[in-house]
Amino acid sequence: MSSERDRQPSVMLQGIGVIGHAVKTEPHVFTGAVLASALYGTMTVASSWALGWATENAVLPAFREGRATTATLLTAALFIVGVAVLKAGGVMARRTLAGIMQYRMQARSRRAVTRQYLRLPLAWHHRHPTGQLLSNASSDVEAAWAPLAPLPMAVGVVVMLVTAAVAILLVDPVLALVGFLIFPAIAALNLIYQRRLSPLVMKAQQLRAEVSEIAHESFDGALVVKTLGREDAEALRFQAKAERLRDANIGVGRIRGLFDPLLEGLPTIGVLAVLLVGSLRLAGGDVTSGALIQVAYLFTLLAFPVRALGWVLAELPRSVVGWTRVREILDATGSMEFGQARLSGDGPVGVEVRGVRYGYTPEAPVLSDVSFDAPPGRTVAVVGPTGSGKSTLTQILVRLVDPDDGRVLLDGTDLREVAKGGVSAAASLVPQQTFLFDDTVRANITVGNDRHEAVSDERVWAALRLAQADGFVSALPDGLDTRIGERGATLSGGQRQRLALARALVGRPRLLILDDATSSVDAQVEGRILRGLRDGSSDSTVIVVAYRMATIALADDVVYLEHGRVVDHGPHELLLDRCQGYRDLVTAYEREEAGRAALADEEISA
Amino acid sequence: MTMQAEERSAVATLRRGLALSPEFVVGLPVTLTLAVLATLGRLIVPIAIQQVIDRGLRGAAPDLPFIRNAVLLCAVAVVLSAVCGYLMNVRLYRSTESGLATLRGKGFRHVHDLSVLTQNTERRGALVSRITGDVDQISTFMQWGGLMIIISVGQLLIASVLMAVYSWQLALVVWVCFVPMAFAVPRFQRWVAKAYTIVRERTGDMLAAVSESVVGSTVIRAYGSEERTARRVDEAVDAHRSAQTRAQKIIAFTFPITELVGAVAIAGVVLVGVWLGVDGQLTPGRLVAFLFLITLFISPLQLATEVLNDAQNAVAGWRRVLGVLDTPTDVADPGESGVTLPRGPITVAFDRVGFSYPGGPPVLHDVSLEIAPRTRVAVVGETGSGKTTFAKLLTRLMDPTSGRVLVDGADLRRLRFSSLRSRIVMVPQDGFLFDATLAENIRFGRPTATDDDITLAMTELGLADWLQGLPAGLATPVGQRGESLSAGERQLVALARAYLADPDLLLLDEATSAVDPATEVRLARALESVTRGRTSVTIAHRLSTAEAADEVLVFEHGRVVQRGPHDRLVRQEGVYADLYASWTSAAHTS
Known part of the structure; x- marks a missing residue:
């Protein structure tokens, strides 16, 4: 069993395959969503740049000189708002298009799966439990395409990270080094996180299905349960499974509870490192204080979106399992072959x-x-x-x-x-x-x-x-x-x-x-x-x-x-x-x- | 039956929900304290920046030792807040998951007490989702959203306070910018809630349409209606997709508005801040720190839009779970205070019993009768004459609308379920089996029975031959709902299961309708001998049962119109003679 799994390509590669299929099916929507997300990513970086520019050119000179130039100030304000408008536009377009893509893929799979149900012979239906076929069309399809929702965001984040890296590099190569240490660390942490999490999530998912199966069966047989007075015994049977689900979910929570604060803490550590290194650079006259502020601000801005990478990775194992199950239906053969003959005539047939x-x-x-x-x-x-x-x-x-x-x-x-x-x-x-x-x-x-x-x-x-x-x-x-x-x-x-x-x-x-x-x-x-x-x-x-x-x-x-x-x-x-x-x-x-x-x-x- | 509590307010729903699962609030003060500490960690960055700019970078050369100490101190604080975050998460997961498990368990047990379960087979799927999917909806909120709301409110307050400390004028600027949001957000929420309600409805329709193509596979093929079914699925899938897309558009439009307002606030702060700074009322460090504080102020607001969606879902989910839990059990177990009757010969009496479904016409009128111990009673009558209602009242699947059902002189409503179910057992027409082996299914009637007990029971019922013909005997798996067996075979197993339960009164409601005549007769004869000394009540279309009974009850239009032994009734002019005539013409060779 395990050796078989070893021969399979990694979940990551398979997941990329699933996503690739969606991208190939909806290339235009995907491109649109990614462009919108790239706009959002660039504008996120730009907003820190705008703030840095405002600090450098409007705020600090004004404080130093004790007077403000209206024109510069207004430019700074417009700059900040303008960037935000573009960023908001990017978010709206990204979310809408990502939704359209995800829901179209869901609908497409559901239609295809149901077509198979209608096409495959009854003998095939005899071999497959009803509950399983229903979850193939509902939760498996949903799981398969779940990564599509955060996907454009994640692609945007990659754009954002690259832009940020370039922006920092332009400001100061030594500060950039700090960034280059922190960003891969975030990515690596994300990876470890998902590795640890995915088997637990899958186990919980499996138990969730089993809990639901018990409920279905027990309610279906309610008359028997009731007339034989076995309600309490059934409740115990259900409770035992519900408790296993609880424990599995708590296991998931443990991993989440560990990694979420770490993922949140890393960018903060980054900001502190920037301050430390930046003040050294500042002392050496290599960077301006505006630039320092800009880089620090960038780190706070990135802290949240970077996690979108984690969301996609988190959905991948479930997605792969879901898609594999959906594919099993779509690839099922043994359809009934039909001939060309007509049963002509009227009246009773022999x-x-x-x-x-x-x-x-x-x-x-x-x-x-x-x-x-x-x-x-x-x-x-x-x-x-x-x-x-x-x-x-x-x-x-x-x-x-x-x-x-x-x-x-x-x-x-x-x-x-x-x-x-x-x-x-x-x-x-x-x-x-x-x-x-x-x-x-x-x-x-x-x-x-x-x-x-x-x-x-x-x-x-x-x-x-x-x-x-x-x-x-x-x-x-x-x-x-x-x-x-x-x-x-x-x-x-x-x-x-x-x-x-x-x-x-x-x-x-x-x-x-x-x-x-x-x-x-x-x-x-x-x-x-x-x-x-x-x-x-x-x-x-x-x-x-x-x-x-x-x-x-x-x-x-x-x-x-x-x-x-x-x-x-x-x-x-x-x-x-x-x-x-x-x-x-x-x-x-x-x-x-x-x-x-x-x-x-x-x-x-x- | 309508599930109550659908219209309960959100706050009342939460309160009731928490009361039902006390685990949710166990250790909550500690968890909240940890949450506050974890949130405080987020304030480190703005404060560090302010300190570094104002004190470390004030002179021509930066005060490096100060910066180093400040940064190290902050780093320690970050680590500590991460530890608090971890502890808080673990506690939270433990308490919420325990609470949800309790809620699932309570819901499951309660559903079994609802008569809707046995009376309305179509609603069963919906009931399952109430203790599974609907509970899951609560979990996302409880583990992420609920805490986020608390953290966000805390963060909002702390950020507000700090902003006011740094500069009350700038804080005012920020608040003014966000005032319109306070009016807009509830409206957005209503749109989102409405859109999601439609999505949920469409999801239900879509699942129903898909399930038709699976559950109805035989009929769809037999009638060549694949295309029609496919069309219905397409329509439902598309309606679902467009509802989802619409909801997504609303969210996509409303979500970035907070950020947009935030940018306006930042621009305003820069303008006002410079003006204040020029006036000497503000240090540059404070202004910059303030700009960082705004992000702390915006992010919870931004999050709030998401969290409120989750909250909507959770409250909706909770409402549906509570709707089940708060539906009073129409037939309640008297429990401890009830009567426990000794096992042995049983007397059943109906005392002026009437029954009607809520809002419906009476199904049973003023029925009075007595069933003496050790008698075999047959209940006959046309479809819809009230036979099954009689059976449901006798087994207390329902309570009479008027009058009383008495067992050994005690009102059935006062009899404890544990006593009632061990004394009276009904075998319904649909021989439902669980997806397990034959032995496990029969043992459902008496959990302590050994395989030998089961084999003996099967032999006593004359089913030994049939059992031997099965590929794996008692270990034969019966499949989902017993579908690996034929309808008649399922009835045989169901009968054996009830027989093994060894009740004082065995009630058969069309329990052998799909069994062949020879087996049925054999079974009836076996039952006759093994249940001698017990009471049996049999409802059957096949009047052979009535012929063998000590007494026949003839139902018509919800009344007992005739009663007595077969021999006497068949000679009287009346309903029974008519029924018997049409039965003999249907059943006999000549």
Whole structure:
């Protein structure tokens, strides 16, 4: 691990690489910001020069001679104010442009990262935790471009230091020597500072993420925590992590606390050295007292801006880590390849599943050698015990994931050969877990029909009726325009499921796949939905994952899965007759009831 | 529910915040003294310069021994003030970080007591940010800004005093120049605050839009709505960027104004100073020292603009944290003063219980019923008939609006949570699992359980076969939220977890809705035998549960309309017979 890190270029070099990327992307803004900063840097030095000039030419002569020349005094005053105006202009332009650059880079990265999220296949999403992907797009992007805010300032400071060095050199080479000792010392101190600080800051950052993860998880599982009375235990778990974060932050504080006063003290020491050396030079008649004042003033002026160098350096390690994580997303490959084929035609589509094998990990296949047909317009029920691979199969059927082996054909065309968007235009899946967008009811229903003509309200209402959702939607305060989600209406699980169903139905899919999509809906409502589907489903081939007999009875054919394999396939009656596992599964309630009835009879007869 | 205290004044917010985390003020006098000493070090330079110019450089030849001594003395003072600075920083970091850790902990614990957590799943992300990001906002201010304000005010005062000592006339010139700033700065602050409020809102929108592309990845792909989502993300990202840029422009414009005013003051001091000097009222050393003092006077003002931004953020962050902490827990643990009931057979009674959500219509009307010990009760009814509300009231996730819920004759509100949670356990429909192994998740129900206990429990529930089929058995990691398992498998684990907790009353709210019928029946039978002697309440769409129960409670429109054993109810005309008819037609082969 550590040897690997040794082979990496230093954080400093990598950081410069990240900054270089930003500069290349926004050359004009960067140039503008640096020019503005250079103006600021030069004017900072100039302001000390102005003060020195004023002291030398206006103040001291006036004190010596006991009278003042108005013209010289006014010139001095204008000089001071004029320099300050230019300096202020430089600051304004620098800050504005630095901000524009930083925020543009942030926005650019966020867009690019999200594009990747949308482009990468679902299998990739399965491998990456949600929380991590969210922080990639938010805090990692922010960390990556954080050095851009102080960057122009730092470049300006370099200009300032060089100008200052030249200015001092012009005044007196011996005083310049003092400066040349102090400035590199400040730079070196900054470097050591960042070296010591960066591992601690990164550790704190990591712990901060972990604290947030615990909170997320614990709040998500609140119902479990609460119903089992584990609030205090959870609070302890959180507190332990929060205390580690506290200790890490205190560690950061120790280093900061040590170096900040040192960095502040060094320029002061510089001023004192200038006074000492300067008075010697003054005694030798090598410098004037005005020049001495000017140099001393310069040191006080530089004390603060010089630290901007430190700010950039401080952000570099985090920036490198952030950018590395962002790059991992941007460089992620394994995108889904699409073909050119179109699924032409109207009406229900035929589905052929051929030898499909799939596993989230290679050693534990979820599906093995699954083959079956769903002829056009037919309804096929997929039945199987808990954990037999049904949901995975539905994802493969609409090509959310590709099988490791085998293929799925729609009207004879391999899904992998269908053009992008072709599968989703023809087939709709209602997943087991309902997801609604933080948007209006209408937008949630018409979400898949984006590229086509706007969907009329009648069609939306028709779909809602079919999903038995028209009743509660029309009771919502703004009907179809009611917002759902964080800032909108809260819906029950059954209501959300019905909206998800309407979303699938509104596109009049040629293949409709329901993955236990009515589990939160009670039997009566489900019955109405199923009857509606049967009456109007001649346009669709339907594949439905279900346990309920009513749903299964609706199917022309049943595929019975166990441990990811098709155990039997055929009409319900036939399977009931010849397949023991299937019979045990679907008649469980009846047998239970019969058993109980028999027991009751025994009790009566006994 | 609205979080209170959003509108509390800044001072009141600070006061309340400090009261909640007493660590913030521990040892504050010493820290402040150190801060003053560290700040005094900054005065060394102007004083040294004045001394050197006025005394060291007065004659034709500089008084070198004096200069040397002065410089050495100052150097020692600089070192001492740096040491004070170090000590102050360390103390400050320790006290603030301890205070923030406390605040995080208190916030976390309190959130778990808020019913909003279990009732409004969408707000959870926002609650997390209140005890993480919002607390971080406070830390920047507390460790840098807060002290800077104190130091700056001190520096401003000391610089003012010294300026007045050196020359009251010049001090007057400086103050006159800065008077307009006193009026301008609050206005600038308002602009900045407004701009940042917008930035924060846009940040929220942007994060929400980005999270949609991750959380909704299945639906987005299934419906080919990548472009639409990308467009929404672009809009949100751009709105965020332009809000940030706007805020930055305001800051960029207002920040250098202090410096500009400072330059005018310096020019004024030079003019007036020369005039005073000519008049013999001022030495050149004093004038020059005064010019250095002005930089000491300006820098805290300049800093103040930055610090005030930080302060705005901190107060806003604090307000949000306090908003959580000061939201009264609607369902409070009576704690020490509460009743602890012995374990054993449990009697539950609802006495004229009514419930409505704040501002909403009644969900439950005047429900009176009793559940005898050792009975198995099934609760049935259509969606929205009040079954889940009943469950939430029984487990005291909420309190009734009217009437009482009694356990063994004691009002549920008087029962200590520790007693209540060990006696009544609910298994909700969503089998939430933690990102840990299977064993750790099941052990959540009883932390002292050994692996053998867990295996035994699984066997008793008839889940041994399923467990053996898992690649790593009990050590199988379940993934985030248990997503490596199927929805049905998650429910099995959740049930085992509750079973291991061994309550006197087990409440199942659609707890096996995603489990296949054969497993469900097996599970029900297992539960029946192992929970014999305990009370169980089961809410289910599948009426097979009702058939097996001792008693069925039928809910309709928030009332119990029928109750009794299945055999009797099914023969009566009414809601239950209708429900049963549609269930049998849905569940049976014939």
